[in-house]
Amino acid sequence: MxxxxxxxxxxxxxxxxxxxxxxxxxxxxxxxxxxxxxxxxxxxxxxxxxxxxxxxxxxxxxxxxxxxxxxxxxxxxxxxxxxxxxxxxxxxxxxxxxxxxxxxxxxxxxxxxxxxxxxxxxxxxxxxxxxxxxxAGTSPLTAREREVLAAAADGATAATIAKRLRLSEGTVRNHLSSVIGKTATGTRAEAVRAAERLGWL
Missing domain, CATH: 3.40.50.2300 (Response regulator)
Structure with a gap:
């Protein structure tokens, strides 16, 4: 059994x-x-x-x-x-x-x-x-990029995400910029949708 x-x-x-x-x-x-x-x-x-x-x-x-x-x-x-x-x-x-x-x-x-x-x-x-x-291949996102993008999913500002994750605002912006490039999207909201659709988040 x-x-x-x-x-x-x-x-x-x-x-x-x-x-x-x-x-x-x-x-x-x-x-x-x-x-x-x-x-x-x-x-x-x-x-x-x-x-x-x-x-x-x-x-x-x-x-x-x-x-x-x-x-x-x-x-x-x-x-x-x-x-x-x-x-x-x-x-x-x-x-x-x-x-x-x-x-x-x-x-x-x-x-x-x-x-x-x-x-x-x-x-x-x-x-x-x-x-x-x-x-589809493997996800190009690093663990930290995925974490930052997940924190951005509710529309939080870079400052709010930085506080949540204990990072500097500049680091958050850099990660979000990298994610937008890797997902070939134009905004963080589009990046979130693309990453969710592909199961990267």
Whole structure:
């Protein structure tokens, strides 16, 4: 029996996944959580074999959770299951320790098979997303540029971002200028949208 933990902030989706996967004779959903910051505690309590993580969740995003989970529980397999099939997400998730990445509209039988394959130590990636990721290439943004751009996503001024991140205003402006160049956009708002579309943020 493969023990599963489901982490998704949409209760309806989480419930549907639990019901569908629960129909499989060799799969047992042992826990469900709706926030990223609840995953590690739930893993400690329920000892799943495979954790299905959504990318976008409150508390902590799925990719950050994947990294923490992989570090603390390296034997637990991670399968990202998301609505957002963005190329940058796939690369970042694999780098964080995920064994697989599929989109939520994957048929139930294929999702169950993906769980089994990940549990066996194999890598499972949605083929269309894999192709798109190879075409898009790697994110050109540095970790600091990504941090500054994420802080700019709500329209904050350079001064506000500088205070939040404990940087000088000049450094913030330099990072934003670099990001705008790398995303081939004209403004920081366009850079945020481009980076989000590609899964770089």
């Amino acid at each position: 493969i023990r599963l933990l489901l982490a998704d902030d949409q209760a309806l989706v989480r419930g549907a996944l639990a019901a569908l996967l629960g129909l499989e004779s060799d799969l047992d959903v042992v826990a469900e959580v709706g926030r990223g910051d609840e995953v590690l505690d739930a893993v400690a309590r329920t000892t799943p074999d495979v954790v299905l993580l959504d990318v976008e969740m409150p508390g902590l995003d799925g990719i950050t959770v994947a990294g923490a989970l992989h570090e603390k529980y390296p034997d637990v397999r991670i399968l990202m299951v998301t609505t957002f099939g963005r190329p940058g997400y796939l690369r970042r998730a694999i780098d964080a320790g995920a064994s697989g990445f599929v989109v939520k509209d994957t048929p139930a039988r294929e999702l169950a098979d993906a769980v089994r394959r990940v549990h066996m130590g194999l890598r499972v990636v949605d083929p269309a997303l894999a192709t798109e990721t190879l075409t």
